[in-house]
Amino acid sequence: MSQDTHAEDKERIGVYVCHCGSNISATVDVEDVAVWSKDALGEDGVVVSRDYKFMCSSLGQELIERDIQEQGLTRVVVAACSPHLHEQTFRGACNRAGLNGYLCEMVSIREQVSWVHTDKVAATAKAKAMVAGGVERVIKNEPLEPLHVPIHEHTLVVGGGIAGIQAALEIADSGNKVYLVEREASIGGHMAQFDKTFPTLDCAACILTPKMVTAGNHPNIELLTWSEVERVDGYVGNFTVTIKQKPRYVDTDLCTGCGICWEKCPKKVVDEVFEAGLGYRTAVYTPFAQAVPKYPVIDPDTCTYFLRGKCRACEKLCPTDAIDFSQTVTYKTVTVGNIILATGFDTFDARRIPQYGYGRLANVFTSVEFERMCNAAGPTNGDIVMRDGVSKPESVAIVHCVGSRDRNYNNHCSVICCMSSLKFAHLVKERTGARVYNFYIDMRTAYKDYDEFYQRLLEEGNLFIRGRVAEITDAARLPGEEGKLIVQAEDTLVGKQRRVPVDMVVLAVGLEPRHDAAEVAHKFGISCSSNGWFIEKHPKLDPVATMTEGIYVAGAAQGPKDIPSSVAQGSAAAARVLSRINKGEIELEPVRATVDAQKCSGCRICNDLCPFGAIIFHEDLMVTEINHALCQGCGTCVAACPAGAISGSGFSNEQVMSQIEGLLAFSLPNNLIELVPA
Amino acid sequence: MSEKPKFAMYWAASCGGCEIAVLNIGEKILDVDANFDVAFWPVAMDAKYKDVEEMPDKSILLTLFNGGIRNEENAHMAKLLRQKSQILVSFGSCATEGCVPGLANLSSREEVFAAAYDSITSDTLGIRPQYSYEVPEGTLTLPIFNTIVRTLDQVVDVDYYMPGCPPESHQIGAVIDLVIQVLHGQAELPPKGSVIGAGGSTVCDECGRIRNVKKITKFRRLHEVAEIDPVLCLLEQGILCNGPATRDGCGALCPAVGAPCAGCYGPAQDVVDYGARLMTAVSSVIDSNDPKEIDRILDDIVDPAGTFYRFNLAHSLLHASKTAVS
Numbered sequence A: 001m002s003q004d005t006h007a008e009d010k011e012r013i014g015v016y017v018c019h020c021g022s023n024i025s026a027t028v029d030v031e032d033v034a035v036w037s038k039d040a041l042g043e044d045g046v047v048v049s050r051d052y053k054f055m056c057s058s059l060g061q062e063l064i065e066r067d068i069q070e071q072g073l074t075r076v077v078v079a080a081c082s083p084h085l086h087e088q089t090f091r092g093a094c095n096r097a098g099l100n101g102y103l104c105e106m107v108s109i110r111e112q113v114s115w116v117h118t119d120k121v122a123a124t125a126k127a128k129a130m131v132a133g134g135v136e137r138v139i140k141n142e143p144l145e146p147l148h149v150p151i152h153e154h155t156l157v158v159g160g161g162i163a164g165i166q167a168a169l170e171i172a173d174s175g176n177k178v179y180l181v182e183r184e185a186s187i188g189g190h191m192a193q194f195d196k197t198f199p200t201l202d203c204a205a206c207i208l209t210p211k212m213v214t215a216g217n218h219p220n221i222e223l224l225t226w227s228e229v230e231r232v233d234g235y236v237g238n239f240t241v242t243i244k245q246k247p248r249y250v251d252t253d254l255c256t257g258c259g260i261c262w263e264k265c266p267k268k269v270v271d272e273v274f275e276a277g278l279g280y281r282t283a284v285y286t287p288f289a290q291a292v293p294k295y296p297v298i299d300p301d302t303c304t305y306f307l308r309g310k311c312r313a314c315e316k317l318c319p320t321d322a323i324d325f326s327q328t329v330t331y332k333t334v335t336v337g338n339i340i341l342a343t344g345f346d347t348f349d350a351r352r353i354p355q356y357g358y359g360r361l362a363n364v365f366t367s368v369e370f371e372r373m374c375n376a377a378g379p380t381n382g383d384i385v386m387r388d389g390v391s392k393p394e395s396v397a398i399v400h401c402v403g404s405r406d407r408n409y410n411n412h413c414s415v416i417c418c419m420s421s422l423k424f425a426h427l428v429k430e431r432t433g434a435r436v437y438n439f440y441i442d443m444r445t446a447y448k449d450y451d452e453f454y455q456r457l458l459e460e461g462n463l464f465i466r467g468r469v470a471e472i473t474d475a476a477r478l479p480g481e482e483g484k485l486i487v488q489a490e491d492t493l494v495g496k497q498r499r500v501p502v503d504m505v506v507l508a509v510g511l512e513p514r515h516d517a518a519e520v521a522h523k524f525g526i527s528c529s530s531n532g533w534f535i536e537k538h539p540k541l542d543p544v545a546t547m548t549e550g551i552y553v554a555g556a557a558q559g560p561k562d563i564p565s566s567v568a569q570g571s572a573a574a575a576r577v578l579s580r581i582n583k584g585e586i587e588l589e590p591v592r593a594t595v596d597a598q599k600c601s602g603c604r605i606c607n608d609l610c611p612f613g614a615i616i617f618h619e620d621l622m623v624t625e626i627n628h629a630l631c632q633g634c635g636t637c638v639a640a641c642p643a644g645a646i647s648g649s650g651f652s653n654e655q656v657m658s659q660i661e662g663l664l665a666f667s668l669p670n671n672l673i674e675l676v677p678a
Numbered sequence B: 001m002s003e004k005p006k007f008a009m010y011w012a013a014s015c016g017g018c019e020i021a022v023l024n025i026g027e028k029i030l031d032v033d034a035n036f037d038v039a040f041w042p043v044a045m046d047a048k049y050k051d052v053e054e055m056p057d058k059s060i061l062l063t064l065f066n067g068g069i070r071n072e073e074n075a076h077m078a079k080l081l082r083q084k085s086q087i088l089v090s091f092g093s094c095a096t097e098g099c100v101p102g103l104a105n106l107s108s109r110e111e112v113f114a115a116a117y118d119s120i121t122s123d124t125l126g127i128r129p130q131y132s133y134e135v136p137e138g139t140l141t142l143p144i145f146n147t148i149v150r151t152l153d154q155v156v157d158v159d160y161y162m163p164g165c166p167p168e169s170h171q172i173g174a175v176i177d178l179v180i181q182v183l184h185g186q187a188e189l190p191p192k193g194s195v196i197g198a199g200g201s202t203v204c205d206e207c208g209r210i211r212n213v214k215k216i217t218k219f220r221r222l223h224e225v226a227e228i229d230p231v232l233c234l235l236e237q238g239i240l241c242n243g244p245a246t247r248d249g250c251g252a253l254c255p256a257v258g259a260p261c262a263g264c265y266g267p268a269q270d271v272v273d274y275g276a277r278l279m280t281a282v283s284s285v286i287d288s289n290d291p292k293e294i295d296r297i298l299d300d301i302v303d304p305a306g307t308f309y310r311f312n313l314a315h316s317l318l319h320a321s322k323t324a325v326s
């Protein structure tokens, strides 16, 4: 009788071993694992074990559902792929059959066994040990309920480049409020600097400025330019964001954007940002004529009044008295439910490759400078001229991959440079008739209409030399090189060194993560990849979400990309946010850390560790607490707490220790220390 | 033979400090005498193993067993006293966790012998204990020296654990009071397997020092600190203090006088592996993101095993190194 009671106490566990087509079964004897599970783990409560071709198929799931109902299973172990892939699937199956989904454990015998081993016997033994671990663990699992968090319907978009503008417009058009925060004085981002855009060669301003204007006037968009996010508190559905607004020294309520101030400002400085150093601006300025908003800013670092205490010409001349030197930094706090980061990219600093001579050889330009030069509204009014501002080049070399695909600088391909280089080649040909040499490593013209553009360029008679440029120099060695820039490269198609004398060189500098990307990522609680781009949740299936709920990424901040892809991501991120807003609330994984106040001694070791800012310390009680809405269940604090006062639901000590014990019980015995005396 | 219940205390691989601590309970020792018959306590009164062997099973009510299981004699006595006692208390750090003798679990038996017989002795070098030796009177034997130190509960079933190196006298007194109350039907015994004579939190809970968010840039040993801040958390001063992971009950005596907690009260309630816990905790608060700098900071920790596992190695998940068992 006592045995009966014992049997009733025991969990009734089902073990399901998946073939995954042949993904698993080619390396693991799945039938054997299934048979073994019931035999060897029957003591622990395994009452059913099966193998099936595709557990994730609806038939496979029904198998589990039926067993739960007919056999009264109280726990389920699925030995298949990684829980990343199908944990939700099998939890769903359990839920449908009336068993709490968190009483289901997945054991990854694909990623952790079949895909990494070749010896079928050893792989099968390992799969069995892992199933045993899963069974021991699942016994300790507790039923959990997902958390429900309401979603605030306002959204924050950080970065007003094309990606951010697109995202903001999509959301605003649907009737929801957006705060668009832009660091510079105007939105527009890099695209605002360009003249033409590949591959269609339509005018960048013509397609961008209407969107900028719409964003600027949109009743649902609150534009916060000359601003940056200072601090982010809270969690998905309910972020509190503090935005720092730098003083413009211009009262935007009064300013009409008439332009008298910047026309009259006596202080001219080189514009290193928008004009990439090629042109000038005044101390009070808007970055460019179509800037949105139209209000200028006064740059205190160059303004004569700020530097010497006198001038104030703008103040005297402003017809609406909009100049206000007394402005200071202000902070604005907003509440939003979701955040989209669209902070874009920086370009590679060509000075880092000294042998290319940028900054030393006058007629070596960067692609950004060249964009400004081509721009009809730019410093040369669109004339392609040498550094002296008048001479027209008769020959131009365009160097691809500067700082990209180069293990000394960046391993990545910057994606857009081949195409922008072709665009430049076309513009040079069209506007100057000069001979154009493209130095490339591989021509990368994937995507719609790109290769057609390349074909067109070939037909236009541009010259293409396949080889990485070794050096650009003004030291003439051969006749015809005097007074020229000599581009030296190995032509790998011909297999010989070439020295090509030209008048002008354009360096197609690569795209790099923003210099402060890591800082921004930290502020918003997301991560950067090893090369510095914001990491998306899944590279294929979830490209605009991040591992932090409620934070999305769009545009070149996530990785190098062209305008169409940036726009697509802006829309995609907006769609994700809108679906959240539409639903009104979000279900969160209940895997959360909890502090047992009784056991917490207030040592404060954990206090600064949470990447999501979920840890609160109560000074008065000397105990730590975790905000469950903020906690993402990463486990950092659980591991750090020396008192063992923090436990993670779904990852309790008992679960983890049991899993290890189960695993080791069937691993090689000589790995364990025998406790018997020698 | 009196009617009083029987009390026993035994030492295995230990230093004797636990016995002193018991004697240190002052006049309470008279309560022990008033309520118990001391059946076996080699340090206090003469008795032979065979006397214990002859006692009926379960005839001793309470046995305080201190010391780890280093050799076969220790193991024999552990089994014997388990058989003869109703309540077996793993008393003190050695019995409970292996304590300092347990650190020998990182070394092979030969390394232990070499240290004992070749370096810290003035005897002829190279001699080794002989387990059996013929003399005219017969054969003399020595107990087998096992490969590793085991804790009492790794050898026999234990009813209660009382941590401390040694347990604090006031805690011993309180436990004795409790048992006496139980004898008189005035209290109940805690559930089997409980830790008695200690708290449920950590030493930090009893420590009066001020704590802030921790950011450590340098670890220092006591003698390297010119002036210890009298009120600030020692760990924050870069002094490795085991308090955060150690069970409370001692009254935080060490940190109160500026000495870091060594961890003698063993792991706090929910700490599975004491040293691992401490190491993750300490490395979590190193204030650097530069791997080289972190290495440099960690290099200042002299003898990590002896620091983080000083009392606990034999009861850790690791238990012993492969060198020790091979």
Ligand SMILES: Cc1cc2nc3c(=O)[nH]c(=O)nc-3n(C[C@H](O)[C@H](O)[C@H](O)COP(=O)(O)OP(=O)(O)OC[C@H]3O[C@@H](n4cnc5c(N)ncnc54)[C@H](O)[C@@H]3O)c2cc1C
Residues within 6 Å of the ligand: A158, A159, A160, A161, A162, A163, A164, A181, A182, A183, A184, A187, A188, A189, A190, A191, A194, A196, A197, A198, A199, A227, A228, A229, A342, A343, A344, A345, A347, A367, A368, A371, A416, A420, A423, A514, A520, A554, A555, A556, A557, A561, A562, A563, A564, A566
């Ligand atoms: C020389 C060159 C030519 C190119 N030509 C073409 C082309 O012809 N066709 C094409 O499809 N693509 C082209 N591209 C690629 C194109 O520039 C990008 O695809 C596009 O700009 C990406 O847009 P974005 O909004 O993601 O980033 P960005 O344009 O970089 O915009 C990001 C915005 O965020 C702001 N910001 C950054 N950090 C913060 C912060 N912390 N807080 C607030 N605001 C912040 C920035 O000020 C900026 O306004 C070219 C790129 C280069 C370098």
Ligand code: SF4
Residues within 6 Å of the ligand: A592, A593, A609, A610, A611, A612, A613, A614, A615, A626, A630, A631, A632, A633, A634, A635, A636, A637, A638, A648
């Ligand atoms: S598990 Fe701890 S560190 Fe991780 S998110 Fe939760 S509170 Fe923060």
Ligand code: SF4
Residues within 6 Å of the ligand: A595, A599, A600, A601, A602, A603, A604, A605, A606, A607, A623, A624, A640, A641, A642, A643, A644, A645, A646, B244
């Ligand atoms: S680390 Fe643990 S004991 Fe220390 S404050 Fe945090 S929760 Fe409390």
